[in-house]
Amino acid sequence: MQCGYFDDWRCRSCSLMGDPYAAQLAAKQRRAEELLAPFGVGTWHPAVASGERDYRNKAKMVVGGTVDAPTIGVLDADGHGIDLQACGICSPGHRAAFPVLARFITLARLTPYDVATRRGELKHLIVTESPDGELMVRFVLRSSEPLPRLRKHLPTLLAELPHARVVSANLLPEHKAVLEGVDEVVLTEQQTLPMRLNDVTMHLRPQSFFQTNTAIAEALYAEARDWIRGLAPDEAWDLYSGVGGFALHIADGRTAVTGIETSVEAVASAELSRTDAVLSRVGFAAGDATAFALGAAAAPDLVIVNPPRRGIGAELAGWLEQSDASHVLYSSCNAVSLAKDLAAMPSLRPVRARVFDMFPQTTHFEVMTLLERL
Structure with a gap:
């Protein structure tokens, strides 16, 4: 993709602008594999490519x-x-x-x-x-x-x-x-702005975070659903749940799902979506993800985490390491902090991982990995 703004030095926000897209995607895949190499990822699925332009919602x-x-x-x-x-x-x-x-x-x-x-x-x-x-x-x-x-x-x-x-x-x-x-x-x-992804409609309120790239967000949530379907967890947490993308996609009427998010506006959005979809076994609450986990009586079968760029941090990683959760689904927008968090959870091995190119023309990307307790 070529951009006149970039070529004229009026805007340099897209640092990879002008680089062949295939090369961008390959470099992101290599970077993710290098960072996660010490943890022995079982299967790397092919990276999910985005459209090169028109992608920001x-x-x-x-x-x-x-x-x-x-x-x-x-x-x-x-x-x-x-x-x-x-x-x-x-x-x-x-x-x-x-x-x-x-x-x-x-x-x-x-x-x-x-x-x-x-x-x-x-x-x-x-x-x-x-x-x-x-x-x-x-x-x-x-x-x-x-x-x-x-x-x-x-x-x-x-x-x-x-x-x-x-x-x-x-x-x-x-x-x-x-x-x-x-x-x-x-x-x-x-x-609210209805955001229809796959077969799920999320109601977005102002000040609520939503993934920037609609097509890649659809692929991300669909993949998470596929990975989790075979696990058939009785209970799952969606920590840093935002407007409920992961929680609403894995809701199947059997799994009890709890979403935790600091943004009151995002929780209101997620609750509206849950009510609209008539999901009785899904609920959302405003709170700190780490405090919620540390205050819980027991861990669920599955914990989903989708933290900001800083990652989940030592305290939550340590709790997950010591917990009875059999699986963790970790979606990260910063593979550096993901690697740091994985190092603090040696009992949880990444059995599969995939890069999702949420941000073409930049060095940023999303990587999702499924962790299984050894």
Whole structure:
């Protein structure tokens, strides 16, 4: 894939842009195998390839420029906006929406936030597209001051962007390098974006994490279901459960599944999905994964972990090592921390593993492994 933004040095976020995709995928496979070599993986399944472009279902864009000429993209080293509305890794739905959103910024007089002077209101646009082409649009603002204008002009936005199901304002008053704040004001009647993957529909609320690459997320969850089906666990935990992707996919009416996630919004999303699917043996709760495990009376047959880049850490790894759990399904977005965690669990051997290319054009990838107690 070639990108004019990358070639012109306007955006270098995709560090592998221009490299042949087959070479990218092979390098990721080699890296995963090197890191997990000390643990004797039983079977390496072929890496799951992604489409090279159009793969992102979530665009996290910085707003710069002026209210009459806004940029939607990134900031340069001096804090000036670089417009990336034609970004090739964003979905076609994103690219169609960006010009409409730029016009709306001008109409609603949402002054872009200037990092140097700390003035202005609109900091970021976060746009998520569902597999059905519906959108969630979030305006990250410095304060609530623009909310009346957002509400006033919302009908115009919805008329020009009919696929926008959820529109909200996120409030981020602090001047710091984070994407969003704590408070969210939903402006539309609909408050969730249905994300239909395989035969499971997840209801995504604002501030809920969801895998960035829809096609690869589908493959990941389907593979997890296949690996687990033969184990037939009586009970399973899905730690770091997010909006419930793994838990909802392995729910079969026989296994009792508990999902634990720190994000209250994600838990609300997962519970709505569970209720909608009428799954009586699945439940979700807000909490810390490690604290939940350490406070449990006993371990289940299966523990699923899908932690952030830092991994599960020594405390949870140590608990899993000493527990009676017969299997652990570990999905990792950082093979370095995965290897560190595996070293702390020598009684759990990886019997199979697979790379899923969640992030083409970058060095990042997802790797899932099934661990079995020796």
